[in-house]
Amino acid sequence: MALSNPVLYELAEAFGIATEFWDWKGRHTEIDDDTMIAILGSMDVDATDADRAQAALRTLHDRPWTRLLPPCVVMRSGAEQVVLAHVPHGAWVRLAVRLEDGGHREVPQIEHNVAPRLIDDVEIGEAAFQLPGDLPLGYHRLQATTEHGTEEVTLVVSPSFLGFPPAMGEKRVWGYATQLYSVRSEDSWGIGDLVDLADLAIWSGAEQFASFLLINPLHAAQPMPPIEPSPYLPASRRFVNPLYVRPEHIFEYSQLSETDRQRIGTVKQQLLETLAGEPLIMRNLIWPAKLAALRIIFGHGLRPARRMAFNDFLRREGRALTQFATWCALVNVHGVNWREWPAELQRPSSPEVAAFAQDNAEEIEFHAWIQWIADNQLRAAQSGARDAGMRVGVVSDLAVGVSDWSAEAWTYGNTFAQGVSVGAPPDHFNQTGQDWGQLPWRPDRLDDLAYAPFRTMVAGLLRHSGGMRVDHIMGLFRLWWIPAGMPATKGTYVRYNHEAMVGILALEAYRAGALIVGEDLGVVEPWVRDYLRERGILGTSIAWFETDGAGEPLPPEQWREYCLASVTTHDLPPTAGYLAKDHIRLQHRLGLLTESLETELAQAEREQQAFIAALRRGGFLTEDEPSTEDIVLALHRYLLATPARVLCATLPDAVGDRRTENQPGTVDEYPNWRVPLSHPDGHPMTMEELYTDERALRLAGVMNGFAVPPVEPRFEVERLAAD
Structure with missing residues (x-):
């Protein structure tokens, strides 16, 4: 209607x-x-x-006529841009740029004949100024001077083209994608952690010759059970989930008394005994045990140099960290949903919150300390990745948004739209649409704040990463907003200033020397992919989705160069499960299909047979009666035949795992984000077992272009696709 x-x-x-x-x-x-x-x-x-x-x-x-200048101006390097200023009709105004490095540039006024407008009984005129195209990259200040003084706003000059980071050069790279929490070592606390990340990166780089390791978002969850399992529905995208901290690798652990180390050992042993035989990742059991250990270590205190380093971290992170740590402390007193707290505590700037912070200073410092520890362990993981020969290293993941109860929603208030959530319209794989339960940024408020929340979030994620995947990068262009109480089918798209948001993303990535990958799957306006390519940002290509106009598999030579190319993704089952059509049967059991099971299975079979035929035509699959692993390897050979500069294999595909990590359109109907990395028989696999897994060795051989796969779990043969 x-x-x-x-x-x-x-x-x-x-x-x-x-x-x-x-x-x-x-x-x-x-x-x-x-x-x-x-x-x-x-x-x-x-x-x-x-x-x-x-x-x-x-x-x-x-x-716009009530403002002297727009709140934020974003422009591309090398391109001139017009800025409009509004002053009382006939009044004078001058514009200049105060550069980030302290320099100063005058901005010339240009002819602009526009009639004045009457605003509150005052005639307001409009003047135009031409920003030069040779301004340096960075965050500058645009100054407007009138007879009443000077006003400044933010001026962002971003790279017109980002491209590949210098560490990649002109070479193609490949890497693994994994859900970090699912990859557990014998020393971890029942969940993959930041030390496991460092070890996994070293194995991937030194033994498998991979150049990057793409992981799930490490965003902070709530600080008390029940803990949201989805890494894509966080409490804060600016800070790290402390579940990923390894207590024994904190420096102060080595200085504890034997009694305190034994206390921590007892806590861990009791946890592991409780988790023995448990098939899923049990965050709600793991976090209280790990929290108890962290409190023991925190109570030991810091030696002077470590205290200096911690204080420096507090200064650099500033108010954002203090507010997040305060939110954590408040959650432990009043519950996870801040909208149910006493009214006087629902605004971070209230006197009552300030009084709480003063009375609970040590607890707030504890939560800030955990972020410092996580920052150190993340730095160590990226350092280990680069030392192991990875050209890119750890690639972080940025979630689309946060939940209604989140720390970000409490901190930023009406920067988020109220009474709506983010999701997706119906598509082939989710035919009733999706409601992700996330709050969307308000485009107008982001502009008012000169995109500061977005800028600090991106910069924080790139601090210890060699790259970043932007989940649903279309969210920088438009998001599907769903009014509260309505189904996902009743939503609509709301546009954002993509020129500003992509520009800031490119600037932060340029400064960090990072690779940026946009997840552009699903319903995408065709021009968006062209725009991202024009700005030097990679898209995402999944083999099963790459088809021509007739629905046939797209020939490899027709794939994009500027993309992260892979066979599957975390929202689909691993390839072994996909070939077995596990996802179709699962969706049927959960009532997510709009067609009959038989119809969907038949359609999936036709699509798979078409791809297998394409593999045979291309010489990627030669076996008469191929096994599932034969087809998996052939699909990855197919990737190597594309022009894509960045190739990705999932860790579940490497070991023959079948179970999907996430079934879109469900919450607790399926154990989303709780499935550990497993052997083909479904038995959980430890990282130590991964190190000697022959399937992983064979897949890495394919990704490295070996003519004959290695036969031992260590590469001692000459690489044919040498760097």
């Missing part, structure tokens, strides 16, 4: 809200009044009747 009020169309256009879209089956769908009014309301726009909608539109049109 179309919108009933023409003003709603104008408001929708002004706020970047789609009034229509084409679904995955090519059907045209129009947005109705209920959805539009709810989404406008989430951005504090009252459009519940025609008069209110008209008043909101007038305010919106006048808003």
Whole structure:
């Protein structure tokens, strides 16, 4: 049903809200009044009747004229850009740039004949200035001087093209993708941790000749059980989940008394005995035990130089860390959902929160200390990866958003839209749509804040990473907003200033020398992929999804060069499970199919046989009666025939694991994000077993281009695809 009020169309256009879209089956769908009014309301726009909608539109049109300068200007290096300034009609204004390094550049005014506008009984004029294209990269200050003084706003100059990091040079690279929590060593606490990450990176680089290790988001979860298992529904994307800290690798552990080390050993032993035989990752049991150990170590204190380093970390992280640590302390007193706390504690700036912080200073310091420890262990993992010969190293993952109860929602308040959540419209694999339960940024508030929350988040993630995967990178362009109480099918798209957000992402990556991969799967506007390629940001290509216009497998030579190419992803089963059609049967059991089981199985069989035929035509599969592993290896040979510069193999594919990590469209109906890395028979695999796994050796041989796979779990043969 179309919108009933023409003003709603104008408001929708002004706020970047789609009034229509084409679904995955090519059907045209129009947005109705209920959805539009709810989404406008989430951005504090009252459009519940025609008069209110008209008043909101007038305010919106006048808003730029009430500001001397826009709150944030983002431009590309090498390209000039016009900036508009608004002053009382006839008044003078001068513009200059205060450069990040302390330099100063005047900005010339250009001819701009626009009639003044009456705002609150004052005639306001508009002047135009031409920013030069030779400004250096960085975060600068744009200064406007009038007879009343000087006003400054943020000016961001980003690379016009990012491309590959210098460490890659002109070479192709490959790496593993894994869910870190699933890869457990004999020394870990029942969950893969940052020490396991370092060890896994060393094995991948030194023994497998991989150049990167792509992991799930390590974002912070809530500091008390029940702990959200999804790494894509975090409490904070700026800070690290302390579950990933290894207590015994903290420096102060070595200085503990024998009694305290025994106390920690007892806690760990009791935990491991409790977890014995448990088939899943049990975060709610692991965290209290690990927390007890961390408190013992924290209580030991720091020697002077370590205290200096910790204090420096506190200074660098500043208010954001203090607020996050305060939120952690409050959660342990009042519960995980801050919206249910006493009203006076629901704003981080309230006097009552300040009083709580003063009374609980040691507890807040403890949670800040954990972040410092996590930062140190992350640094060690990336250092180990690079020392092991990895060109890129650890590649972090950035989730789309945070939950309604999150620390970010408490800290940033109305920077997030209220009364809506983020998801996805229906598609072939999720035919009822998805509601991810995440809060979306408000595009207008991000602009008001000069994108500071986004900037600090990206910079923090890249500090100890060689690259970053941006989950659902289309979220920098548009997101599917779903009003509270409505199904995912009743949502619509809301646009963001992609030029600003991609520009900031490119600038931070350039400074960090990092590789950026955008996950651009699902419903994507075709121009978005072209734009990302133009900016030198990689897309994502999954073998099963790469088809031509007739639905046949896309020939490898027609794949993109600027992409991370892989056979599967964490939202699908490992390839062995995919070939067995485990995902179809699982979706049937969970009631997620819109067609019959037989129809879906038949369709999956046709698609798989088409791909197997393509593998045979290309000479990638030669066996008459191939095993599942034969097909898995052939699919990865197929990847090597593409022009893609970055190739990825999943660790579950390397060991023959079949179980999927995540079934989209479910929460607890399937044990999402709780499945450990396992042998083909489903028995959990330790990292020590991984080191000697012959399947992994054979797959790495394929990824390295060996003519004959090695026969021992150590590469002692000459690489044919030498760097």
